[in-house]
Amino acid sequence: MPFSCFSCVSWFEAKNAMDSREEKIIRKWSDSVEADTEIGLVLTEDRRSEALENFAEQLSLLAPRVKVRREVNAGAEMPAILIGSNISYHGIPSENELETFLNALRPGADESGTGGSEASGAEHIPLPAQLDLYIMMHCSFCPVAVKKLVALAAAGPRVRLRIIDGFLFEERAKKDGVRSVPTLLLDGTCRWAGDIDLKEVIAMAIRRDTSTLSAGSMENMLKEGEAVRLAEMMVERGQIFPAFFELLVHEKWPVRLGAMVAVETIVERNSDLSRQIAAPLWERLEHAGDAAKGDILYILGEAGDESMIPGFESFLSSNPGRELREAAEEAVSRIRSRIRS
Incomplete structure (x- = not known):
């Protein structure tokens, strides 16, 4: 999907509140959660921190088992929602991405199997691998990419995955030369767009210079x-x-x-x-x-x-x-x- 941002500010302001459909999705997901789930919330001086904080607060109200751990870090590159020990989510989960985000909070809960078998071998990545996945909330192809990369991060302890909404963080996407989504970058150099082959990503992470x-x-x-x-x-x-x-x-x-x-x-x-x-x-x-x-x-x-x-x-x-x-x-x-x- 071609990347464009014609009114990031308007969208950012509009997403300070969930719609009824999104609330229903979260409540249904919450009914299946049997244990407390913690997410981190990194807040910076960036005004987009407020929107991420509002989402986290609404999520914890609709899904009481979700506990939010706040951290103010003015030096962080971007405000973020932290999932587990090696995934950071830089965006406000909504539209096509909301269910994918919720499933990422419970590794293994997604029954589709997308990415699970493909992530085999990630445990052999010998050095830290920084993966940046650019998405947009209305992108119909991005949820599959997110599921794959979340599975990769779960299987590879050396992987550090950043999921970045290129619409909300337009300046970051432009800096990295992102023209379409989904786009994946490995250490800021190797690049994949569209249908991402996890086996190829893992192989590159293992043998990279x-x-x-x-x-x-x-x-x-x-x-x-x-x-x-x-x-x-x-x-x-x-x-x-x-x-x-x-x-x-x-x-x-x-x-x-x-x-x-x-x-x-x-x-x-x-x-x-x-x-x-x-x-x-x-x-x-x-x-x-x-x-x-x-x-x-x-x-x-x-x-x-x-x-x-x-x-x-x-x-x-x-x-x-x-x-x-x-x-x-x-x-x-x-x-x-x-x-x-």
Whole structure:
């Protein structure tokens, strides 16, 4: 189905309330729910957060077994409804997608079998795989794609699935070059549109070039405590993965910390390779947030060589704050210490 958004704002405002048909669907689904089901709700400063919150509140009133766990995260990319541990839903389930969304809250409850057998092999995906599925609520083909990908996420613990309403989040769809729905992206590079073959998606996720891992997939590795493994992958390839630099300047401290652990491992295992980090990272120093600059200077002190010293001297002459001055001086000291040894 071709993608178009002629009045996202009007639709967004209209969907602040469910219609009677949608309420009936939820009540019928609720009658079949025998145990409490928890969903997460990530709220940001984005005005669309209000619509997702309204939907979650109405859902919990109509289906009392649904418990909503709220989280305010101003730094999140998009407001979201979280399903299980590895699915985020960026949209307001309605029209063709409402029943599909409800079935996703109870893995295995959908008796159609769509996607179940096709997802076999997902458990063998060796590295985090970021999957972005673009849909629209009135799309007649999208529910099948959602069912397939939900089954894949259930079968593959390494899969991180984002289901994105390209109509509501038009700017995101345009950024990713989405022209029709359903469209699936793997790590922001591999792309499928229309009838999505799960076997092909799984095969690609298993054999993909590790150097093309997205920042999101590498961030997931850091969150799972695999900073050393990520470093070893880069050492084995003899290459610093391009998206890795996004983690080194990330606005969140835990992400930068994990990336620094990876850098320290690379320095220890292959000091020559670590030199590939210095110049590209130095270029990002000026535009990094204040909180990240001190960490960047630390990394440059670990990975840089004598060629970096003039740059540090220029930085120091610009009268940075006390903390950044101390970080830069310590970095120069470590570099000079390595030269002497």
